[in-house]
Amino acid sequence: MQSKTNLRLFRSTILTSCLWLFLLLSYSSVKAQNKNYVVINPSDSPSEIVRKAANVVPSKRQFAWQRQELTAFLHFGMNTFTGKEWGEGTDSPAIFNPSSLDADQWIRELKAAGFKCAILTCKHHDGFCLWPSAYTDYSVKHSPWKEGRGDVVREVSDACRKYGMSFGIYLSPWDRNSKLYGTEEYNDYFMKQLTELLTQYGKVSEVWFDGACGEGPNGKKQVYDFLRWYSLIRKLQPDAVIAVMGPDVRWVGTETGRGREMEWSVVPKENLNQEAIAENSQKEMLTVPAGDMMGQDLGSRKVIAKAKSLIWYPAEIDVSIRPGWFYHEDQDSKVKTPKELMDIYFTSVGMNGVLLLNVPPNKAGKFADVDVKNLRGFRQLYDATFTKNLLANAxxxxxxxxxxxxxxxxxxxxxxxxxxxxxxxxxxxxxxxxxxxxxxxxxxxxxxxxxxxxxxxxxxxxxxxxxxxxxxxxxxxxxxxxxxxxxxxxxxxxxxxxxxxxxxxxxxxxxxxxx
Structure with a gap:
């Protein structure tokens, strides 16, 4: 389905400059230890550039993130009940009322399937908050669910701790409900909500931003203060990676679950088109063809020879288990099969990426039976394939x-x-x-x-x-x-x-x- 408004997603060149300034400031103080970032001098020979590229390594947080391999996305919110993919921010909180929300089931099934982290859509573009934010009335506290005393973020973060999984948050920069959107005050508002999520729910291992930037209720677009947001995350959750519209993890450029045949984690900072990421991340439906947003070669010798600096910037490869990101009953027959999920494992983790698989809970607040069945089937295929290395006795x-x-x-x-x-x-x-x-x-x-x-x-x-x-x-x-x-x-x-x-x-x- 197409959005009813013109959703031209925005990313300015100033923001791109700020992102890389933040990268430089973040890594310059520690590059002597971990060599996460290196400058290429005009006088460097081709062999010297290659040597420098070979010695760029991940930060501790990036290495821990890469070792997880499998991360889950949990798209849940107002759209689950309206049947939309992008809400307008005008639906009544009374619509949000899962009859038997079971975050324990979500995390238990994901853990059993081999996932190491779960990222919750704490607020999507409609602005509805899955926690009782002190800064808006558009949240679970004004819904009938648990008589307004519920907190989905709490239940998911608690379940993650119970099962030994990492917990991540997605907070949409775009807010179609807030009257502050499109003003400087919105960045302060966003900082306050981000602070709530980073201080009230324990350890956060990943903060996920997309580039969505449409109009708010006042008809204005927002100039996001990403640099402030990054600094706040580093202060409050220093071990968390900041993904996609962030300095630690990049979007692979497609939502098909497929990486590149040649996937370099060491890339020139200037060859990544952040504006293209903003314009194409979080599409309403999964229609972005593989390799469409970025070239197939980001880090070969030919590419790095023209670089001014190199950085460790690995790829996260996202895809939904269903055609859409939120649950829709009419898609129950279109859930990816265990074999399809196994194929995606090969084309994501098996191509030097981390797989971010979306599994959306239904209106009741549970994973649908077919999603659970196929997750379990995927794990059975994985175990049957990889439990024993046939070279073990060689x-x-x-x-x-x-x-x-x-x-x-x-x-x-x-x-x-x-x-x-x-x-x-x-x-x-x-x-x-x-x-x-x-x-x-x-x-x-x-x-x-x-x-x-x-x-x-x-x-x-x-x-x-x-x-x-x-x-x-x-x-x-x-x-x-x-x-x-x-x-x-x-x-x-x-x-x-x-x-x-x-x-x-x-x-x-x-x-x-x-x-």
Missing amino acids: NVSCKLLKGKASDVIDGDYDTSVRPNMSQGKAVFLFKLKNTISFDVLSVQEDIRSGQRVEHFFLEVKDANGKWQKVTQGTTIGHKRLLRFPMCKAKEMRLVIDQVREIPTISEIGLYRLAE
């Missing part, structure tokens, strides 16, 4: 500068190796006593040492003793998953033949995809 050999060869198949990300690449390549040779069947390759770099691999391939020894290439890839980063036709072999080798600097390899695995 004899591993590789010329190394650091570590033991067996460290790459021990299942422990923190035990890693640095291969000797004096001949321009590293060869990990695996020998097993018995033949195994496999069709999935998993490779991980310890990104705390940087993202360095530019090309690799897998070969198997055939019955005639000749090496045959099975698959190949470009970037690895935190995790790269490759699928290929079923192979049978007992001797195979992973060859890394192009790098920016000697990489740190944490895990290598072969698996058989569950059917």
Whole structure:
């Protein structure tokens, strides 16, 4: 469905400048320790630029975020009851009345499916607050739900703590209900609401902003003071990543659940079009084609050669389990199947990203049965595929500068190796006593040492003793998953033949995809 008003989403060049100024100020004080940001000098040679790129690494908060792999979005609010995707901010709070809201069920099912974090839409574009904000009457405190004494944010944050999951918040910058929207006072109002969310609900691990900026009830648009918002988050929740319209995590550029074939986390700060992000994030329906918003190459040698500075800015890949972001009963037959969710895992987490999967509760305040069934089915497929590394009993050999060869198949990300690449390549040779069947390759770099691999391939020894290439890839980063036709072999080798600097390899695995 299309919005009834002209929803041209806004992002000024001044805001873009402010974002990168904040990045520079944030990282300059610590870059000596973690090298999260580096300046490229005009006199730097191509090889020096590549060396600098190889030594940019994530901050502690970015590394913790990347290791989660699976994050859930919970779109819930007035739209759940009106059937809309974008509300106008004029619907009565009396409409919000879930009959049996069960945040415990949401988080329990997400935890069982392997998710590590849940982000709640605390306020969407309609301005309705899922917590009893002291600064507006347009909230749950004026709804019939629990006679106005309910707090959805509290129930979700408590459930996250109960199940050991991280808790994140989404607070829409756009507010179609507030009369302050479009004035300088709105930024103060937003700061007050953000402060409530960051101080009253325990630890927050992710703060998620989109670029929505339409007109408010007064017909005006808002100039957002993102820089103040970022500073407040750093002060009140210093471990939280600020995502999408923020300095820590970028939007991959599509809402299809698919990343790039070559996904670099180290990118030039100036090649990211923040205005395009603002104009295309949080579309009403998932119609944005893959790669439409940003190019397919953000960080190759060709791209970074023109950079003025480089920064660690990883990709979050969002998609909804349904066609829409909010629950609609007529979409119960269109929920993504376990196989489709598994495919998305390969094209998001398996492409050096973090998957943000939206699972919207229904009018009763629960996950629909079909959503639960398919989440459970996804986890069954995941466990059946990845529980056992088929190389676990292999004899591993590789010329190394650091570590033991067996460290790459021990299942422990923190035990890693640095291969000797004096001949321009590293060869990990695996020998097993018995033949195994496999069709999935998993490779991980310890990104705390940087993202360095530019090309690799897998070969198997055939019955005639000749090496045959099975698959190949470009970037690895935190995790790269490759699928290929079923192979049978007992001797195979992973060859890394192009790098920016000697990489740190944490895990290598072969698996058989569950059917």
